[in-house]
Amino acid sequence: MNLDILAIHAAQSPETTALVDDAGRRRSYPELNARADAVAGALAGLGLAAGDRCAHIHYNCIEGFETGHALRKLGAVSVPMNTRLRGAEIAYLINDSGARVVVAGPEFLDAVDEARPNVEDEGGRQWVALGDGAPPPGWRSYEALLAAPAVAELPDSGVMGAPTMIYTAGTTGNPKGAFRGGGVDVGAVSEWMAAFQFSSEDVHLLAGPSYHSAPGVFSGLQQLFGATTVVLRRFDPERALQLIAEHRVTTTFMAPILVKRILDLPPEVREAHDVSSMRCVIVAAAPFPGDLKRRAVDFFGPHVFEFYGATETGLVTLITPEDLLRKPSSCGRALASVEIRLLDDDGNEVPDGQPGELWTRSPGVFTAYHNKPEATARNLRDGFFTVGDVAWRDQEGFIHICDRKVDMVISGGVNIYPAEIEAVLHAHPAIEDCAVIGVPDSEWGESLKAVVKLHHGATTGADELIEFVGARLAAYKRPRSVDFVDEFPRDSAGKLLKRLLRDRYWTEAGRQV
Numbered sequence: 001m002n003l004d005i006l007a008i009h010a011a012q013s014p015e016t017t018a019l020v021d022d023a024g025r026r027r028s029y030p031e032l033n034a035r036a037d038a039v040a041g042a043l044a045g046l047g048l049a050a051g052d053r054c055a056h057i058h059y060n061c062i063e064g065f066e067t068g069h070a071l072r073k074l075g076a077v078s079v080p081m082n083t084r085l086r087g088a089e090i091a092y093l094i095n096d097s098g099a100r101v102v103v104a105g106p107e108f109l110d111a112v113d114e115a116r117p118n119v120e121d122e123g124g125r126q127w128v129a130l131g132d133g134a135p136p137p138g139w140r141s142y143e144a145l146l147a148a149p150a151v152a153e154l155p156d157s158g159v160m161g162a163p164t165m166i167y168t169a170g171t172t173g174n175p176k177g178a179f180r181g182g183g184v185d186v187g188a189v190s191e192w193m194a195a196f197q198f199s200s201e202d203v204h205l206l207a208g209p210s211y212h213s214a215p216g217v218f219s220g221l222q223q224l225f226g227a228t229t230v231v232l233r234r235f236d237p238e239r240a241l242q243l244i245a246e247h248r249v250t251t252t253f254m255a256p257i258l259v260k261r262i263l264d265l266p267p268e269v270r271e272a273h274d275v276s277s278m279r280c281v282i283v284a285a286a287p288f289p290g291d292l293k294r295r296a297v298d299f300f301g302p303h304v305f306e307f308y309g310a311t312e313t314g315l316v317t318l319i320t321p322e323d324l325l326r327k328p329s330s331c332g333r334a335l336a337s338v339e340i341r342l343l344d345d346d347g348n349e350v351p352d353g354q355p356g357e358l359w360t361r362s363p364g365v366f367t368a369y370h371n372k373p374e375a376t377a378r379n380l381r382d383g384f385f386t387v388g389d390v391a392w393r394d395q396e397g398f399i400h401i402c403d404r405k406v407d408m409v410i411s412g413g414v415n416i417y418p419a420e421i422e423a424v425l426h427a428h429p430a431i432e433d434c435a436v437i438g439v440p441d442s443e444w445g446e447s448l449k450a451v452v453k454l455h456h457g458a459t460t461g462a463d464e465l466i467e468f469v470g471a472r473l474a475a476y477k478r479p480r481s482v483d484f485v486d487e488f489p490r491d492s493a494g495k496l497l498k499r500l501l502r503d504r505y506w507t508e509a510g511r512q513v
Contacts, residue, residue: 006033006069009226013200018223019062021231022243027062029226032069035146039070040154042145043101046126050075050155053097053165057081057090057112058105059233060210063130063142067103068220072162072182073154079165079177080211083107084491087114093167095120096371097177106131109139165370166213168311177370178312185363187337188314189224195318196251196280196305200226203277205252207232207240213311214284218253237261241273251280256288257494263295270299279303286495287401287419289426290328297325306331308401310387312379314364316340317399329423330398338362340399341384342391350392355402355417358391359384390417407498409438411446414476418448421479424472425450428465430458433488435496436479439505450479451501453488 009016010033019027027035048054054076058064071078079097081090090112094102102125104112109129113136116122129135130142163182167175192198204222206229208215222229230247232240235258243249254262259281262270281300284307296304304324308317308331317340319332334340341349342356350356361384368376379386388405403417410416418436425434433453438446450465462482470478489497 004033004073005224006036009033009223013226016200016226017228019065019229019231020247021060021062022233022239025062027065032066032223035066036069036073037154038146038150039066039142040073041150042148043070043076044074044154045148045150046101046128046140046145048074048076048101048126051077051163052101053077053079053099054101054103055079055081055094055097055099056103057083057085057108057211058103058130059083059107060206060231061105061130061233062231063105064210065219065223065229065231068162069223075155075163075182077163077165077179079167080216082167082211082491083209086111088118090115091118092174093177094125096174097165097167099125101126101128103128103130103142104139109136113138166211166311176372176375178366179368179370180366185337188335188362188364189221191335191337192221192315193225195320196282198222198225198227198251198280202227202250203230203247204228205230205232205240205243205247205249207235207252207254207258208285209235212285214253214255214282214309217314218251218282235261237265238269238273241265241270241275244275244278245273248277250277251282252278253282253284255285255494256283256292257286257490259283259288259296260292263292263299275300280305282307284309284331287422288331289423290325291426293324293328297321308332308399309364312366312385312387313360314362316360316362319398323398327394327398330394330400332399333397334360334399335362337364339384340393342393352393352395355390355392357386357405358389358399358401359386361385407437409436409446409448411438411441411448411476412444416448416477421448421450421469421473421477424469425452425465428460428468430454430460431465432456432458435488435498435501437498437502437505439481439502441480447480448478449505450482451488452482452484453486454484 010030014030016029017026018029018032054071079099081093127139128142129139135141165177165179167177206219210216219229230243278300281304288306302321306319307315309315316338317332317334339361341359344350344356365385390402390405391399393399403419408415421436422434425431432455435451437449439449441447465482466478489500
C-alpha cells in the first residue's frame with residue numbers, strides 16, 4: 001500500500017490546523033482527511049475512476065483543497081479552470097480534457113450553464129455545485145454528496161499530488177492542456193526544503209489563484225510538510241496584510257503584480273500591519289523589475305526569493321535573498337536537478353554572455369500537451385522543453401531572461417528584446433507600468449513603441465521618455481513612439497497580454513508581421 005501523507009498527518013498531528021480561510025473557517029488535518037475521503041467516495045460513486053478527469057472552477061476555498069486531495073486519493077486527474085473563462089472557453093476545456101465531472105463554485109454556475117449546450121455528451125457528465133443551499137436544476141450539491149454514505153472503496157493512493165492537466169494560454173490558438181503525473185519528486189522537494197526551509201511550523205498564505213501552477217504547488221506543499229495554509233479567497237492587498245499579521249504568516253508565493261499592489265498601498269496602511277513574521281516571500285510568474293525588488297526587500301526584509309519556471313517545467317532557476325539585489329536582472333542559477341541549454345537558431349549552444357533560446361530538462365518537466373502532438377514535438381525534444389524564452393548566462397552561472405522569443409522585435413534587421421527597454425522605463429519616477437512592442441513601420445519593418453501607464457498625478461511626455469531611454473541604451477533601442485494608457489491587459493496571474501496590445505496596431509496596418 002502506498003503512503004497517504006494526509007492520513008499520516010491526521011494521525012500524528014490531530015490538533016494542527018491544515019487550512020483556515022479568510023472568513024475564519026478551519027479544517028484540522030483529521031477533518032481535512034475525513035472530508036477528502038468522503039469527497040473521493042462520492043466522486044467514485046458518480047463513476048470517476050483513476051485516470052478520469054475532473055474539471056473545477058472556483059475561487060480559492062477550502063473545498064478546493066478537499067477536492068484536490070480526493071482526486072489524488074482516487075488517482076483521477078485535476079483540471080483547474082481559470083475563473084475568468086466564460087461559456088465557450090469553459091466548453092472547450094471540458095470537451096478537450098474529457099472531464100467526466102465538473103465542480104463549480106456558486107459564482108460560476110451561470111457561466112458553466114452557459115457552456116453546457118456546447119459540451120459534448122453533456123448528459124453523460126456529472127455536475128457538482130459548491131456552496132450552501134439547494135443547487136440549480138441539473139446540478140448535484142457538494143455538501144449533500146459528502147453527507148451520503150460512502151459507496152466506493154478507495155484505491156491505494158499516492159503520497160501527495162493528484163495528476164494534473166493545467167491549461168496554458170498560447171500566443172495563438174486554443175489553450176493547451178499540460179499533463180503532469182501525480183506524486184512527489186523527492187529530489188526536487190528536498191531542494192525546495194533546503195532553499196526555502198519549509199517545515200511543519202510554517203503558516204503559508206495562498207495569495208494568488210490556485211488554478212495557476214505556482215500558487216497551487218506552494219500551497220499544496222504545505223500539506224506535505226504538515227503546515228498550515230491561510231486561504232485568501234480573492235486577492236486584496238490590504239486583506240493580505242491583515243491575514244499575514246493575524247495568523248503570523250511565514251511564507252507566501254506572489255506574482256510581481258500582487259507584490260506591487262501591496263507596495264502601492266498608502267504608507268500608513270502598509271505600516272499598520274505587522275509583517276515581521278514573514279521569512280520567505282517567493283516571487284515569479286512575470287518579470288520582476290529591479291526597482292520593485294528593492295521596494296519588496298525594503299518592506300518585507302531580506303526574505304525575498306525569485307524563481308524562473310513554467311507550468312510545463314516546474315522550478316528551473318532560483319535566486320536567493322543574498323543575491324537578489326546584487327543580480328537584479330537575474331532570476332538565479334539552475335537548480336541542482338535541472339539542466340539548462342541556451343541555443344541559437346541552428347540548435348548550437350551559445351557562449352556565456354550571448355542570448356539563446358532557453359531549453360531545460362529535469363524531473364519536473366511535464367509529460368505532454370493533451371491532444372496536441374505537434375505542439376509537444378515542437379517544444380519538447382529529448383526531454384528538453386522550451387516556452388520560447390531567450391536568456392543569457394553570466395560568468396557566475398546566473399541566468400538573465402532577455403524576453404520571450406515571440407516578443408522579440410526585428411527592426412531594420414536587428415533583433416531587439418523589449419524587456420531590456422522596459423527595465424529602463426520602469427526606473428523612470430513617473431512610470432507605474434509599461435510595455436514595449438513592435439509596431440508596423442514602412443521603412444524598418446517594425447519600430448519600437450512604448451506603451452506607458454503613469455503614476456497618479458505624474459506628468460511626462462513622449463520626447464522625455466524617449467530621451468530617458470536613449471541616455472541609457474544604444475540608440476537603436478530607443479522607442480520611436482510612446483502611447484499613454486490607463487490600464488494594461490493582464491491575465492489573473494499578472495502576466496501582461498502583449499498580444500492584445502500589439503493586435504490593435506497590426507490590425508490597423510492590415511499586417512501580421
